[in-house]
Amino acid sequence: MVVTAALEPLSARDVAASVTIITREEIEQQQAKYLADLLRDVPGFHVSQSGGPGAQTQVRVRGAEANHMLVLIDGIRANDPASVDEYQFNYALTDNIERIEIIRGPQSAIWGSDAVAGVINIIRRKDTEESWVSGSAEGGSFGTVNAAMDGGVSRGSVRLQGGIAYFETDGINIAREGNEKDGSDNLTANLSLDWSINDAWKLLATGQHVSAETEFDDVDFFITGLPVDTDRVTEADRDYLGAELRYDPAASRWSGSAALNYTESDNQNFYDGEWNSSTAAEVLDARLRGSALFGGTHDDVQHRVTAGLDYIQTDFSQRGIATPWGDPNQDQDYDQSSLAAEYVGQLFGDFTWTANARYNDFSDFDNITTWQVGFGHQVNDIFRARGSVGTGFKAPTFTERYGFYADQFIGNPDLKPETSRGWELGFDSRWAGGDVLVGMAYFNQTLEDEIDGFVFDPDSFLFTAKNKESDSDRKGVEVVFDWSVLNGLDLFANYTYTDATEEDSAGSKLGELRRPRHMGNLTANYRFLGDRAYANLNISYTGSQYDVFYDPATFASERVELDSYTLVDLSGGWRLSDSLELVARVTNLTDEEYEDVLGYSTQGRGYFAGLRGRFDL
Numbered sequence: 001m002v003v004t005a006a007l008e009p010l011s012a013r014d015v016a017a018s019v020t021i022i023t024r025e026e027i028e029q030q031q032a033k034y035l036a037d038l039l040r041d042v043p044g045f046h047v048s049q050s051g052g053p054g055a056q057t058q059v060r061v062r063g064a065e066a067n068h069m070l071v072l073i074d075g076i077r078a079n080d081p082a083s084v085d086e087y088q089f090n091y092a093l094t095d096n097i098e099r100i101e102i103i104r105g106p107q108s109a110i111w112g113s114d115a116v117a118g119v120i121n122i123i124r125r126k127d128t129e130e131s132w133v134s135g136s137a138e139g140g141s142f143g144t145v146n147a148a149m150d151g152g153v154s155r156g157s158v159r160l161q162g163g164i165a166y167f168e169t170d171g172i173n174i175a176r177e178g179n180e181k182d183g184s185d186n187l188t189a190n191l192s193l194d195w196s197i198n199d200a201w202k203l204l205a206t207g208q209h210v211s212a213e214t215e216f217d218d219v220d221f222f223i224t225g226l227p228v229d230t231d232r233v234t235e236a237d238r239d240y241l242g243a244e245l246r247y248d249p250a251a252s253r254w255s256g257s258a259a260l261n262y263t264e265s266d267n268q269n270f271y272d273g274e275w276n277s278s279t280a281a282e283v284l285d286a287r288l289r290g291s292a293l294f295g296g297t298h299d300d301v302q303h304r305v306t307a308g309l310d311y312i313q314t315d316f317s318q319r320g321i322a323t324p325w326g327d328p329n330q331d332q333d334y335d336q337s338s339l340a341a342e343y344v345g346q347l348f349g350d351f352t353w354t355a356n357a358r359y360n361d362f363s364d365f366d367n368i369t370t371w372q373v374g375f376g377h378q379v380n381d382i383f384r385a386r387g388s389v390g391t392g393f394k395a396p397t398f399t400e401r402y403g404f405y406a407d408q409f410i411g412n413p414d415l416k417p418e419t420s421r422g423w424e425l426g427f428d429s430r431w432a433g434g435d436v437l438v439g440m441a442y443f444n445q446t447l448e449d450e451i452d453g454f455v456f457d458p459d460s461f462l463f464t465a466k467n468k469e470s471d472s473d474r475k476g477v478e479v480v481f482d483w484s485v486l487n488g489l490d491l492f493a494n495y496t497y498t499d500a501t502e503e504d505s506a507g508s509k510l511g512e513l514r515r516p517r518h519m520g521n522l523t524a525n526y527r528f529l530g531d532r533a534y535a536n537l538n539i540s541y542t543g544s545q546y547d548v549f550y551d552p553a554t555f556a557s558e559r560v561e562l563d564s565y566t567l568v569d570l571s572g573g574w575r576l577s578d579s580l581e582l583v584a585r586v587t588n589l590t591d592e593e594y595e596d597v598l599g600y601s602t603q604g605r606g607y608f609a610g611l612r613g614r615f616d617l
Helices: 024-030 035-039 398-402
Strands: 018-023 044-051 056-061 069-074 097-104 118-124 132-140 144-155 158-172 182-196 201-218 226-249 253-272 274-295 302-319 330-348 352-361 368-378 383-396 416-432 436-448 451-457 462-467 474-486 491-501 509-511 518-528 533-542 547-548 557-562 564-573 580-587 605-617
Touching: 018 024, 024 035, 024 097, 024 533, 035 044, 056 069, 144 605, 201 557, 302 398, 330 398, 352 383, 398 451, 491 557
Parallel strands: 069 118
Antiparallel strands: 018 097, 044 056, 097 118, 132 144, 132 605, 144 158, 158 182, 182 201, 201 226, 226 253, 253 274, 274 302, 302 330, 330 352, 352 368, 368 383, 383 416, 416 436, 436 474, 451 462, 474 491, 491 509, 491 518, 518 533, 533 564, 547 557, 564 580, 580 605
């Protein structure tokens, strides 16, 4: 069952979009510490990181913008309105995650704004039948210390789970010159409750707190136009709280849920040891769902109809130092209500239709209707065809509408939402009794009314934001290959070709920035010695891409090509006992020198080792 691909959980065979599931086992095998490290291996995903672990990280999917991917934590919206509606991947550790569901393609008909290119749902560990405690400790290169502990208690119908993780690194010098290291630290804690009240009702509650500090460098806008050693620090806090009451009796065709979620973010910026500015946001999200299941003329033919009501209230604040040229201090808010409907039906046992529609009523924008239609057809035991077509939208950010940065940027409150339309067609084919999987998908998406945040305003002599008159086009192909070669050896490979273009001022098509045309990944995992030991090899290729350089001498911008690069990571583990395991990993094994973002150095070869264990109570 996939819980993210529809208003209600949906069988994987009925999902029309491209889906990737990252399991806890895969996370432990790769020993990735940040979510972004895992996403480098997902088809269609490109990661742009401005330095080492904890540095600002953006993720673009199928050539879309960085704030066109909606991220959920146990179903709670986690994109930050105080950070241009992007999810801050540089604060996302992988400890205590059970699985990650990734749905690619426009999903606004299901999830509303931000889900233009897809949805990521981070699902925390929920062992339902056992009581347990686990922990890990690791150290290594760059002054890195990583420790985590989590556990759960099960008593009849009540289950309580929680965990805490800490990551700290001295970091590296992220500028091309100088020797100042830019480090980071992160403390993440979470707690969840699962209470089966009776056979029909269940109460779920979850909470997560993140407290992080990141050092970074400023850009030299006067001489080089590139990052330069400076004392800059961001202190960030995040809270994600949610509660859901579910009704799902086994013998009834009716089911439903009511959920209330709350997120809060706070970003404090310090320059040379002194407070400089801050942004903060609060989001209140209330949801109501109801479903009815109807049988068809045959036992294997069913029809499910779901309706949903959503209300989202968003508050934003910005604080800074007022000058005679402007005052950045402000408080803004808006709200939205939406009505959603969904149909999942089987014309016959192996052919499933899905249809979604959503009507959004905004306090500050024109109302928007989005829709999606898809199909999945299991042609035979080997071949499955699927396809979908739909629309999406992205509401303007508070920064784009109201932001003010002295001598740099002034917002435009008259912006309208970005809208998109897209489709994909794909197939999945399983051979050798399911041991070999080959899949392919073609995607095509057009973005209209794209917001350009670097438009010169002749009245203020600052930059501002405006909707573009021209469209942006994104299309490409994803290929996946999964092979259980033999007992203990698994291979996974994928390749993505992305053609993302936009029009320049002369009407010519240009490739969009930080969107490589070619990306590929190969992962091999080998378990041996009776599954007491394993080795994991991960090779990730990123093709050449363009970034932009602003010349301080001429105030002109030029496109600069960043070289392609290949990252090789190696990890392994040895089980010392049934409960304790020795682990080790080498990141960037070949010590590749590369840049995801122009001028920002990235981490070289690193060595790490530690222990982890799990104990049943």
